[in-house]
Every structure is written in C-alpha cells, then in structure tokens.
Amino acid sequence: MSQGIPFPNPAPISLGAIKASCRACSMHQLCLPMGLDDADINRLDQIIGQRRRLMRDERLYGMGEPFRSLYAVRYGHFKTYQINASGEQQITGFQMAGELLGMDAISGDRHHCDAVALEDSEVCEIPFARLEELFGEVPALLRHFHRIMGQEITREQNVMLLLGNMRAEQRFAVFLVNLSARYAARGYSSTDFGLRMSREDIGNYLGLTIESISRLLSRFKKQGLIAVDKREVHLVEPARLKAIAAGTEQCSPMA
Amino acid sequence: MSQGIPFPNPAPISLGAIKASCRACSMHQLCLPMGLDDADINRLDQIIGQRRRLMRDERLYGMGEPFRSLYAVRYGHFKTYQINASGEQQITGFQMAGELLGMDAISGDRHHCDAVALEDSEVCEIPFARLEELFGEVPALLRHFHRIMGQEITREQNVMLLLGNMRAEQRFAVFLVNLSARYAARGYSSTDFGLRMSREDIGNYLGLTIESISRLLSRFKKQGLIAVDKREVHLVEPARLKAIAAGTEQCSPMA
DNA sequence: CGACATTTTGAGGTTTGTCAATGGGTGTGG
DNA sequence: CCACACCCATTGACAAACCTCAAAATGTCG
Numbered sequence: 001m002s003q004g005i006p007f008p009n010p011a012p013i014s015l016g017a018i019k020a021s022c023r024a025c026s027m028h029q030l031c032l033p034m035g036l037d038d039a040d041i042n043r044l045d046q047i048i049g050q051r052r053r054l055m056r057d058e059r060l061y062g063m064g065e066p067f068r069s070l071y072a073v074r075y076g077h078f079k080t081y082q083i084n085a086s087g088e089q090q091i092t093g094f095q096m097a098g099e100l101l102g103m104d105a106i107s108g109d110r111h112h113c114d115a116v117a118l119e120d121s122e123v124c125e126i127p128f129a130r131l132e133e134l135f136g137e138v139p140a141l142l143r144h145f146h147r148i149m150g151q152e153i154t155r156e157q158n159v160m161l162l163l164g165n166m167r168a169e170q171r172f173a174v175f176l177v178n179l180s181a182r183y184a185a186r187g188y189s190s191t192d193f194g195l196r197m198s199r200e201d202i203g204n205y206l207g208l209t210i211e212s213i214s215r216l217l218s219r220f221k222k223q224g225l226i227a228v229d230k231r232e233v234h235l236v237e238p239a240r241l242k243a244i245a246a247g248t249e250q251c252s253p254m255a
Numbered sequence: 256m257s258q259g260i261p262f263p264n265p266a267p268i269s270l271g272a273i274k275a276s277c278r279a280c281s282m283h284q285l286c287l288p289m290g291l292d293d294a295d296i297n298r299l300d301q302i303i304g305q306r307r308r309l310m311r312d313e314r315l316y317g318m319g320e321p322f323r324s325l326y327a328v329r330y331g332h333f334k335t336y337q338i339n340a341s342g343e344q345q346i347t348g349f350q351m352a353g354e355l356l357g358m359d360a361i362s363g364d365r366h367h368c369d370a371v372a373l374e375d376s377e378v379c380e381i382p383f384a385r386l387e388e389l390f391g392e393v394p395a396l397l398r399h400f401h402r403i404m405g406q407e408i409t410r411e412q413n414v415m416l417l418l419g420n421m422r423a424e425q426r427f428a429v430f431l432v433n434l435s436a437r438y439a440a441r442g443y444s445s446t447d448f449g450l451r452m453s454r455e456d457i458g459n460y461l462g463l464t465i466e467s468i469s470r471l472l473s474r475f476k477k478q479g480l481i482a483v484d485k486r487e488v489h490l491v492e493p494a495r496l497k498a499i500a501a502g503t504e505q506c507s508p509m510a
Numbered sequence: 511c512g513a514c515a516t517t518t519t520g521a522g523g524t525t526t527g528t529c530a531a532t533g534g535g536t537g538t539g540g
Numbered sequence: 541c542c543a544c545a546c547c548c549a550t551t552g553a554c555a556a557a558c559c560t561c562a563a564a565a566t567g568t569c570g
Contacts, residue, residue, distance in 0.1 A: 082412055082413075082415075082416050084416055084420065084501075084502065085501040085502055085503065086501065086502030086503060088420050088502070090415060090416040090419045090420045092412045092415055092416075103405060103408055104405065104408050104409050104412060105405070106401050106402060106404065106405030106408075107402050107403075107404075107405030107406040107408065107409050108405075108409075112409045112412065113412065132394075132397070132398065132401075135390070135397065136391055136394065139387075139391065142387070142390065142397075143387065146361050146387075146404075147361060147362050147363075148362075149361065149362075149401075149404045149405075149408070150358060150359065150360070150361030150362030150363075150404075151362040152408055153358055153359050153361075153362065153404070153407055153408060153411065154359050154362050154363075154367045156408065156411035156412065156415065157337055157347045157359060157367065157368065157411065158337075159415055160337075160345060160347055160411065160414055160415060160418060161337050161339055161345040161347075163415060163418035163419050163462060164345045164418050164459070164460075164461075164462035165339065165343050165345045165462070167557075167558095168557075168558070198516070198517090199516075199517065199518095200516080200517095204419070205419075206419075207418060207419035207420070208558080208559090209558075209559060209560080210516085210517080211517090211518080211519085211558090211559075211560085212557095212558065212559080213517095214517060214518050214519080215518085215519080217517095217518090218518075218519085230517095230566095230567075246339075246340040246341065247339065247340055247341030247343070248340065248341060422525075422526090423525075423526070453548070453549090454548075454549065454550095455548080455549095463526075463527090464526075464527060464528080465548090465549075465550095466526090466527075466528085466549090466550080466551085467525095467526065467527080468549095469549060469550050469551080470526095470550085470551080472549095472550090473550075473551085485534095485535085485549090511570105512569100512570090513568100513569090513570085514567100514568080514569085514570100515566105515567085515568075515569095516565100516566080516567070516568085517564105517565080517566070517567085518563100518564080518565070518566085519562105519563085519564080519565090520561105520562085520563085520564100521560105521561090521562090522559105522560085522561085522562105523558105523559080523560075523561095524557105524558090524559075524560090525556105525557090525558085525559085526555105526556090526557085526558095527554105527555080527556075527557085528553105528554085528555070528556085529552105529553090529554085529555095530551105530552085530553090530554105531550105531551085531552085531553105532549100532550080532551080532552100533548105533549080533550070533551095534547100534548085534549080534550095535546100535547085535548080535549095536545100536546085536547085536548100537544100537545090537546085537547105538543100538544085538545085538546100539542105539543090539544085539545105540541105540542090540543080540544095
C-alpha cells in the first residue's frame with residue numbers, strides 16, 4: 001500500500017499519551033510554537049488539551065457548533081467547507097500537518113464551516129480561552145498567532161484570485177504547485193505525493209466540476225507534465241507546471 | 256449633487272486636528288474601539304497616529320511596501336486588489352467607514368495588496384507595533400482585534416463561496432445585498448445608495464466582465480427589482496433580491 | 511466475487527467572455 | 541456657450557470555456 005507515504009505518524013510518541021507535547025512533535029517548526037524558546041513551549045504545552053484521533057470522513061467540528069478550541073493538525077489531512085442556503089457546499093481549504101483549524105470561528109462564538117478528516121488523522125486541541133490568557137504572558141506567541149491569522153487571510157485572497165481570474169488549467173496547476181510546496185516544506189517529496197482528496201473535492205475547491213478535473217489530469221498527463229496513477233501524482237516537469245500556474249505558459253487543449 | 260448622500264464627513268471635528276480621537280468618531284461602535292470603556296479608549300487614542308486624507312484614486316499603500324500600520328477608514332471608500340504574475344488584477348474587497356485595512360500584511364512584513372481610495376477619503380493610521388504593545392495592557396482590545404481578523408477570514412470565505420459556486424446573477428445579488436446591509440449597519444438607507452466603484456471594479460471583484468455587470472443591471476431593472484440611475488441604486492424589491500442572493504429564486508434571463 | 515463508488519471519456523448545451531459599435535456624461539478649450 | 545475628446549456604460553452578435561447528461565471503465569470494500 002502506497003497510501004501512507006508522506007505522513008507515517010511523524011511524532012514517535014507513546015501512543016497512550018493523552019496530552020500533546022509540542023517539543024516532541026515533528027511539526028513544532030511549522031505550527032503554533034514556531035520560534036518559541038523552551039520555557040515558552042513548556043507553557044504552551046500546559047494549556048494544550050487532549051489529542052484527538054479521527055477516522056477518515058469523521059467530522060472534527062461542524063458549522064454552528066459553539067467555538068471552544070483551535071486545532072493543530074498533527075498528522076493526516078482535513079478539508080473545511082461551507083454550506084450555503086441552497087445546500088451547495090464550497091470547500092474553503094485543505095489542511096495538512098502543522099496547520100491550524102478553526103480560525104474562522106474566532107469572529108463569532110460558533111464555527112463557520114465544517115472540518116472533516118480526509119484520512120485517519122490526529123489533532124491537538126488548543127482551548128482558545130486558555131490560549132488568550134497565555135497571550136498576555138508570552139508576547140512571542142501572540143505575534144506568531146497574528147502571523148498565522150494573517151497567513152490565512154492572504155491564503156484566502158490567493159484563492160479569490162484563483163477563482164476570480166484564472167481559467168481551469170491554471171487553477172489546477174496552481175493547486176498542484178501549492179501542494180508540492182507545502183509537502184516540500186514538511187520534508188517530503190515535492191514531486192511525488194498522493195492526493196488525499198477525491199476529484200470531486202478538488203473540483204469543488206477550484207470551482208470546477210469533477211469531469212473538468214478528470215480532463216485536466218488527462219491533458220497534463222498527455223503533455224508529459226505529470227504522471228498519475230490513481231491518486232498518486234508525480235510531477236514530471238515542475239518548472240513548466242509552475243509556468244502554467246504563473247500564467248506565463250499554456251498547455252494546449254488538444255495534443 | 257447627490258454624490259455625497261451617505262457619507263457627509265461624519266465626525267464633526269475641527270479640521271485642523273492632526274490626531275484622531277476615537278471617542279468623537281462616529282464609527283467607534285463599529286471600529287477597533289468597539290466595546291471598550293472610556294479609559295481604554297483613551298489609551299487607544301494615545302497610540303493612534305495621524306489621520307490621512309486621500310483623494311480619489313490615491314493609493315494608501317502598495318503591494319510589497321513595508322508594513323507598519325493598519326488603517327481604519329473614517330469616511331470614504333477603498334478597494335484592495337492583488338496583482339498576479341501575469342499582471343491581472345483581482346479586487347479582494349471594498350472597504351467603507353469603520354472597517355480596517357492592512358490586515359493581509361500581518362503575515363509578512365510587507366503589504367500583500369494595493370489599497371486605493373474610490374473617492375476622497377480619510378483614514379486613521381494605527382501603528383501596529385504600538386497596537387501590539389497595547390494588547391498586553393488592554394485584553395478587551397486584543398479580543399476584539401481577534402474578532403475583526405476572524406471576520407475578515409469568514410468574509411473572504413464567503414467570497415470564495417460566491418466565486419466558486421454561484422452564477423453571475425446570484426453573485427451580483429449577493430453583492431448588492433451585502434452593500435445594503437453594511438450601509439444599514441452605519442445608519443444609512445439600506446435601499447438607496449450610490450455605488451462608489453465602477454462597473455469594471457464590480458465585475459473584477461465578482462469574477463465577471465464589465466459587460467456582464469451591465470447586462471445584470473439591465474435585467475434587474477427590467478424585472479423591477481431595482482432602479483438605477485448612473486451609479487445611484489434603489490432596491491425596489493429587497494426581499495426578492497435577497498431570495499436571489501440566497502439562491503432560492505431566480506430572475507429569468509429574458510423578460 | 512459482486513455491489514457500489516469513483517473516475518474517465520464523449521456529445522451536446524448553456525453561460526459567460528470577447529469583440530465591436532453606439533450612447534451618454536463630463537471636462538476642456540476655443 | 542458650444543464643440544470636441546475622453547471615459548464609462550450599454551447593447552448586440554458571436555465564440556469559447558466549461559457544465560450537464562450519459563455511459564463505460566476502473567477501483568474499492570465487504
């Protein structure tokens with residue numbers, strides 16, 4: 001099974017542990033404790049709640065539920081989506097290890113979207129009230145939290161640009177290049193990874209249909225840009241893919 | 256001239272004043288000082304920098320410029336937009352009095368988009384470093400700041416839903432209903448307002464062309480949903496417009 | 511192995527974009 | 541004051557991108 005290549009339980013911690021330890025977590029360079037010294041990491045450890053495991057398709061939180069905690073992804077992948085009045089869903093993001101879930105709920109007291117595990121995953125629960133208390137004591141933590149929220153804002157602006165301005169081909173290239181960069185930042189291959197989400201999820205995220213995604217995969221394959229087997233992707237020509245993502249090159253519709 | 260109906264300089268402060276006073280500002284119920292007691296508002300006043308006036312089309316900040324301050328809109332309107340590698344621009348939002356500009360820059364040290372005045376406007380400069388200092392002393396301010404950032408995140412998610420899932424007609428209805436609600440929250444008419452932005456800006460924001468916007472305006476007019484004169488809009492049937500925005504009703508393409 | 515879900519591929523339709531021409535408002539200079 | 545230029549908006553005809561519907565192929569899981 002090549003299912004688990006990129007994320008084989010990254011933190012070698014005894015499985016029975018209930019409390020998370022940021023120090024021992026392989027994601028602490030990317031996650032909330034980034035840049036904190038040992039003393040401050042210990043203080044953060046104090047307030048981190050239970051770890052929580054989720055099975056594939058299990059929901060971490062749902063729209064309208066009261067907001068109590070943020071969640072840091074330890075391993076696995078999630079998707080977040082909104083559902084509008086007419087019942088249509090829009091996926092607003094895919095989250096991987098080291099990323100924070102739940103920030104949309106900070107504006108109100110309730111979650112504004114659903115978060116669902118795309119595969120068996122684990123998160124650290126971070127009670128927000130306790131985190132806020134800690135902000136007063138650890139200014140570096142507050143600054144970093146603001147950076148993370150700012151990052152989320154710019155990430156979403158980039159998606160707006162994608163949805164508002166780009167054609168299907170460019171959207172899909174941006175999607176692949178983005179995944180590539182995020183895996184690279186985590187020490188995994190930037191050219192070989194498995195898509196954790198269905199074609200339908202990708203299409204929904206990119207404002208396209210499942211058929212369009214399938215056709216784009218076929219087109220990129222035919223052009224020798226990528227190789228695809230099931231959900232495993234290999235980027236054959238990352239540079240050209242980046243050029244398509246940047247809009248400086250195109251991939252002709254027909255061979 | 257009916258140009259200035261909604262925003263006739265809302266704060267009757269001596270024009271020579273250099274420093275802003277949040278207390279005297281008509282927007283303090285919506286803006287950063289929301290919910291603060293008098294003592295805390297005074298502390299906020301201490302750190303607020305100069306007010307800055309901008310003419311129509313003048314730029315408040317540009318992409319790539321170093322980030323020093325957030326800006327609160329006192330009166331007037333702004334647009335923020337990104338420019339991608341191929342030079343295409345995407346408007347990420349329209350800001351009006353009481354709203355905060357510059358939060359996208361918090362993730363890095365540089366602004367991530369351009370902010371331009373849509374009409375003669377004025378902002379309060381809020382040096383971010385001093386604001387961060389104040390967070391330690393005024394927890395209520397920090398909490399509210401987090402709410403504002405969270406609001407920005409959910410706002411952008413709503414735009415993602417709009418761009419990813421809705422057809423042109425629904426997008427435009429959402430746009431009008433959103434403006435209506437924001438003017439209502441500021442004490443202005445929810446059914447009569449002037450569009451501060453060009454058709455081109457609206458189209459860019461909604462992921463449509465200027466021609467599509469023009470056709471949608473004509474269609475809505477023909478259906479008796481709205482009345483339009485140049486940039487002045489009157490919502491004749493707000494309820495039906497809301498239904499179209501919610502996706503529960505449609506406005507037939509041909510009469 | 512069989513039932514079900516997911517993905518791929520094809521054909522045709524719809525929405526929206528593109529291109530082009532016209533109309534109207536505003537400001538400037540004669 | 542009018543003529544002209546310029547910008548923005550409107551409208552029409554056509555084209556292209558993408559969606560919808562349908563069917564077959566492939567993969568997944570009990």
